[in-house]
Structure formats: structure tokens, C-alpha cells
Amino acid sequence: xxxxxxxxxxxxxxxxxxxxxxxxxxxxxxxxxxxxxxxxxxxxxxxxxxxxxxxxxxxxxxxxxxxxxxxxxxxxxxxxxxxxxxxxxxxxxxxxxxxxxxxxxxxxxxxxxxxxxxxxxxxxxxxxxxxxxxxxxxxxxxxxxxx
Amino acid sequence: xxxxxxxxxxxxxxxxxxxxxxxxxxxxxxxxxxxxxxxxxxxxxxxxxxxxxxxxxxxxxxxxxxxxxxxxxxxxxxxxxxxxxxxxxxxxxxxxxxxxxxxxxxxxxxxxxxxxxxxxxxxxxxxxxxxxxxxxxxxxxxxxxxxxxxxxxxxxxxxxxxxxxxxxxxxxxxxxxxxxxxxxxxxxxxxxxxxxxxxxxxxxxxxxxxxxxxxxxxxxxxxxxxxxxxxxxxxxxxxxxxxxxxxxxxxxxxxxxxxxxxxxxxxxxxxxxxxxxxxxxxxxxxxxxxxxxxxxxxxxxxxxxxxxxxxxxxxxxxxxxxxxxxxxxxxxxxxxxxxxxxxxxxxxxxxxxxxxxxxxxxxxxxxxxxxxxxxxxxxxxxxxxxxxxxxxxxxxxxxxxxxxxxxxxxxxxxxxxxxxxxxxxxxxxxxx
Numbered sequence: 001x002x003x004x005x006x007x008x009x010x011x012x013x014x015x016x017x018x019x020x021x022x023x024x025x026x027x028x029x030x031x032x033x034x035x036x037x038x039x040x041x042x043x044x045x046x047x048x049x050x051x052x053x054x055x056x057x058x059x060x061x062x063x064x065x066x067x068x069x070x071x072x073x074x075x076x077x078x079x080x081x082x083x084x085x086x087x088x089x090x091x092x093x094x095x096x097x098x099x100x101x102x103x104x105x106x107x108x109x110x111x112x113x114x115x116x117x118x119x120x121x122x123x124x125x126x127x128x129x130x131x132x133x134x135x136x137x138x139x140x141x142x143x144x145x146x147x
Numbered sequence: 148x149x150x151x152x153x154x155x156x157x158x159x160x161x162x163x164x165x166x167x168x169x170x171x172x173x174x175x176x177x178x179x180x181x182x183x184x185x186x187x188x189x190x191x192x193x194x195x196x197x198x199x200x201x202x203x204x205x206x207x208x209x210x211x212x213x214x215x216x217x218x219x220x221x222x223x224x225x226x227x228x229x230x231x232x233x234x235x236x237x238x239x240x241x242x243x244x245x246x247x248x249x250x251x252x253x254x255x256x257x258x259x260x261x262x263x264x265x266x267x268x269x270x271x272x273x274x275x276x277x278x279x280x281x282x283x284x285x286x287x288x289x290x291x292x293x294x295x296x297x298x299x300x301x302x303x304x305x306x307x308x309x310x311x312x313x314x315x316x317x318x319x320x321x322x323x324x325x326x327x328x329x330x331x332x333x334x335x336x337x338x339x340x341x342x343x344x345x346x347x348x349x350x351x352x353x354x355x356x357x358x359x360x361x362x363x364x365x366x367x368x369x370x371x372x373x374x375x376x377x378x379x380x381x382x383x384x385x386x387x388x389x390x391x392x393x394x395x396x397x398x399x400x401x402x403x404x405x406x407x408x409x410x411x412x413x414x415x416x417x418x419x420x421x422x423x424x425x426x427x428x429x430x431x432x433x434x435x436x437x438x439x440x441x442x443x444x445x446x447x448x449x450x451x452x453x454x455x456x457x458x459x460x461x462x463x464x465x466x467x468x469x470x471x472x473x474x475x476x477x478x479x480x481x482x483x484x485x486x487x488x489x490x491x492x493x494x495x496x497x498x499x500x501x502x503x504x505x506x507x508x509x510x511x512x513x514x515x516x517x518x519x520x521x522x523x524x525x526x527x528x529x530x531x532x533x534x535x536x537x538x539x540x541x542x543x544x545x546x547x548x549x550x551x552x553x554x555x556x557x558x559x560x561x562x563x564x565x566x567x568x569x570x571x572x573x574x575x576x577x578x579x
Contacts, residue, residue: 117210126214133213143212144246 001138002031004038005130006090008098009123012037018100025090026123030131041089090114094134097126154505154528156448156473156545157313160270161241162187162277163284168197169311171344172234176227178220178251179241181206189312191547203227207243216249224258224265234345236265237284245271259291264345266291278364278448278474281310285368288348295376296352304328304404305351305378306337307369308360308386309450315547319556320386324360327559330414331397331406352376358400360386362449362487363480384487386454389462389563390422391492418560425564433463438574440539441518442466446508446525447544448474449484452499455524455543458563460491465522467497468515471508473544476501512536522570539573
């Protein structure tokens with residue numbers, strides 16, 4: 001059974017963006033131990049969509065360029081506002097990979113049973129490890145045996 | 148097919164965090180999931196300077212399973228060393244990091260090279276229960292911390308007995324054993340309990356010998372110390388409860404330590420005089436056969452099943468029904484322990500079953516003819532069963548819900564009297 005993994009990467013080589021910073025996510029489709037790139041999804045600009053920019057800034061708490069993960073990628077969902085569009089368009093994914101991720105977004109993802117991995121490594125390493133892991137648990141193979 | 152274990156009487160190996168906690172000013176650092184310490188902590192005397200709620204823990208999650216948790220472990224240790232004022236740190240790894248293959252030992256060894264008082268024990272649950280975990284922690288101390296000492300201190304004896312917290316009476320027992328050894332002129336050294344901490348650990352290699360009072364737990368530890376530290380050991384398999392066994396115990400220890408016989412006999416004599424004075428005063432109660440059950444069963448770990456069986460037969464003259472050792476004793480020790488159960492006074496032999504499944508134990512107790520109501524000494528699980536059989540019940544082994552024990556103990560002469568008090572308190576309540 002295939003599934004999708006969203007990766008926040010600016011160059012498609014390294015996992016180099018936080019969830020909040022990411023302007024696009026690379027979607028990979030995985031099946032068993034294999035995976036390949038499916039598409040790129042651009043993040044919808046929430047501020048322009050919601051109209052009132054001041055209000056939106058309070059809500060998401062972020063200045064997109066400068067924010068760290070604690071504020072920039074997290075507060076959107078937690079302030080009582082609607083689930084950010086950025087989250088909704090990842091609902092068909094099984095996992096999200098990014099450099100850092102805020103606790104509020106974590107909670108939103110957990111609600112949808114989407115796993116998140118905040119790691120600093122190459123995209124290849126991340127995908128290799130994640131698909132290895134999912135392949136093992138999906139097929140009820142112990143993780144102890146490393147071969 | 149998967150087997151279901153009913154009414155388990157021990158925890159997983161990570162339960163050894165309580166062994167660490169029993170060492171004064173020592174703290175475990177857990178490399179485990181976030182729920183482990185919570186599940187394993189009993190609220191029986193485990194609060195204080197360090198409590199399970201503040202044990203540093205890597206709280207590993209799915210990410211660490213996929214990408215490895217060593218980085219998190221490294222920062223957890225680093226920060227624990229910064230913010231927690233402890234004398235000794237023991238890193239314990241749970242199932243998850245062991246399954247995914249985190250090299251905990253490698254991370255810890257870097258801190259050891261820096262001279263930090265830290266050791267590491269692999270206490271994955273699938274490796275065994277907390278009795279094994281207890282051994283693993285002591286093993287870690289021997290292997291990674293202690294060095295052989297050329298200098299020996301005359302009369303210094305390391306005491307190894309109960310598994311802290313798993314055994315309700317561990318603190319009182321250790322203190323009473325220390326007291327008894329002092330009385331015959333030895334210098335006891337235990338690493339668990341009040342004021343027993345890093346200094347006592349440091350003293351271990353200087354001891355004249357190791358005294359192990361336990362049927363099997365820690366036997367591998369004292370053997371290891373004999374090999375690595377050159378400390379001989381005396382293995383006394385029975386927890387001495389009451390006059391008969393305690394006098395035998397003191398004679399054995401005295402002889403092994405080379406203590407003057409007369410001195411030992413003088414101590415024994417004084418204790419026995421008082422002990423039998425008490426027994427004599429209550430002899431009419433003991434002889435009133437209606438009060439006490441005719442047969443008894445103990446459901447406990449090997450330590451208590453054996454200790455109490457010997458006491459009730461040798462000192463109180465009760466008759467044993469089947470006894471149940473429920474600590475999952477490793478197979479290689481079972482034959483010897485069985486022999487000990489046959490080694491009772493008056494030619495009496497007790498049948499013993501090594502059984503961990505509470506369902507089977509309860510069925511056997513139900514089916515046995517106790518010639519009247521039974522006396523059952525066991526865990527809280529046996530309470531309902533004993534009610535059903537209208538018997539006498541005393542909670543002496545884990546899990547404990549029925550008793551608050553701060554420093555009570557059953558070991559020694561005084562301990563025997565305490566156990567008599569507890570048993571007969573239960574018995575007389577039936578008639579009042």
C-alpha cells in the first residue's frame with residue numbers, strides 16, 4: 001500500500017526548513033522500501049487569503065522570515081483560529097519531515113494521526129530511514145534485526 | 148500463541164530504577180519512553196529528594212525510533228549532570244532503545260572518561276523482570292565503577308539481601324541485618340537505605356567478604372565480585388526470620404568471618420532468652436489450636452517463600468501446604484531452592500511450585516485441602532481468594548495494598564516476633 005511523505009526542503013537535498021518557514025513541501029510517494037517524488041505543493045499564503053493582515057499576524061504570531069519554530073510554525077492553530085491551510089493540504093500524508101516543528105502544529109498533526117519528524121539531515125537519509133521503519137512495522141517485522 | 152500472564156508479581160527490568168533510588172543520593176537517568184517511570188513507580192516510600200516524577204528521561208518517541216535516540220540521550224545526560232545534584236548516576240535503558248539498537252554504553256562511556264560518577268545498565272523489559280534488573284544495576288557498578296583494592300578492612304562485610312521497594316521490608320531488613328552483624332563485632336556495609344550511598348559503594352572493594360542473604364537474587368553479582376575484586380562470598384540462602392534461623396545464621400556468619408565463638412554464642416543467648424520469654428508468655432495463645440490455621444501457604448518471591456516457610460515450621464510448628472515461588476526464578480537455581488524447602492525441622496518437607504501465573508496458583512490453593520481454613524501469606528492478589536476460603540490472610544509480598552510499612556522488618560529475632568504479631572493479629576480478629 002502506498003503512502004505519502006511531505007518534506008520541507010528548499011533544495012530537495014537537505015531537510016532545511018522549519019514547518020513555519022516552508023513555502024512549499026515536496027511530496028514523495030512511498031511503497032514498501034521504495035519511494036519517489038510525486039509533486040511539489042506550494043503553501044497557500046494565509047495572510048492574503050484572510051484579508052486583514054494585522055489580525056492574521058497576531059493569529060499566526062509570525063514574521064515569516066525571522067520566526068523560529070516556537071512561534072512561527074506553531075501558534076497558528078493554537079490561538080483558537082481555524083486550522084491553517086498549510087495543515088489541511090497535508091492531510092493525505094502519513095508523515096511530515098521538517099527541520100523544526102511547533103507544539104501546536106504537532107498536536108494538530110497528532111489529531112489526524114500524521115507523524116512528524118523534526119530532523120536535520122539529507123532528504124535521502126530521512127526518507128530511507130522512514131520508509132525502512134514503516135515497511136518493518138507495516139509487515140510486522142522486528143526493528144531489532146538491522147539487516 | 149501469545150501467553151497471558153495473570154496477576155504478575157514483578158515488574159520489567161527497568162523497575163531497577165527503584166534499586167538505584169534506594170542508594171542514597173543516586174539517581175537513575177532513563178533512556179525510555181515517557182510512560183515507563185510513571186508505570187513503574189510505586190507510591191510506597193518512593194518520594195523524597197529524588198522521586199520517580201523527576202527522574203531525567205529521554206522520553207523517546209517515534210522520531211527516535213526511526214532516527215535513533217542517542218543524541219537525545221547525550222543531551223539528557225549532559226543536562227542531568229548540570230542540574231541534578233547527585234552523587235551517583237545510573238543510566239537505564241528500556242525496551243525501545245534496546246530494540247532499535249541505540250548504543251547507550253558508548254554515550255555513557257564518554258562521560259565515564261571525563262571522570263563522572265556514572266554507569267550504565269541495560270534493563271530492557273524483554274531481558275527479564277526487576278529482580279534481574281536489580282542484578283544488572285549491581286553488575287554495572289561492579290564492572291564500570293569499582294576497582295580492585297589491595298587494602299582490606301578487617302571485619303568489613305558487604306551485605307546484599309532484598310530487592311529495594313520490590314520487597315516491602317527492604318529498609319528495615321537491611322538495618323536489622325546491619326545491627327546483628329555489628330553485635331557480633333563485624334562492620335556491615337550496605338549500599339541501600341538510610342545514609343547508605345556512594346561512600347558505601349566505594350568501600351565495597353575493601354570488604355573482607357560479601358554476605359548474600361537471598362536464595363538466588365545477586366548470586367551472580369557476588370560471584371562477579373569474587374572474580375573481579377577478589378572478594379570471597381558467603382551465600383546464606385534463607386532470610387533468617389525468628390530465633391531458630393537467626394541463631395544458625397549468626398553462627399554461620401561468625402564462623403566464616405572468624406569471629407570468636409563465645410562472642411557469637413553470647414549474642415545469640417541474649418537474644419534467644421528474650422525471644423523465648425515472649426513466646427512463653429503467649430504460649431497459651433499458640434497452643435490454642437482453634438486460633439491458628441492448620442496449614443499455610445506462602446505466595447511470594449523465593450526470598451520470602453523460603454524464609455517464612457522455615458520460620459513457620461521451625462519456630463511456630465505449623466504445617467506447610469504447597470508453597471509458591473512467584474518471582475520467575477531462573478531455572479538453574481530452582482533445584483537448590485527446592486532442596487532448601489525440604490530442609491525443615493522435625494523431618495517435615497514442603498512442596499514448592501515455581502509458578503508465575505496467578506490463575507494457576509489460585510486454583511491450586513482452592514483445590515488443596517487445608518483441613519479447615521488456610522493461612523495465606525502473599526500479595527494483595529491473595530486477599531480476595533482468602534476471603535473466599537474464609538482463611539487468614541497477610542500481605543507480605545508485592546503488590547502491597549493492605550499494609551503501610553515505613554521501617555518494619557521480619558528479619559532476625561525481632562523480625563520473627565513482628566511476623567508473629569502480624570499473623571496472630573489477623574487470627575484473633577476472627578474471634579473478636
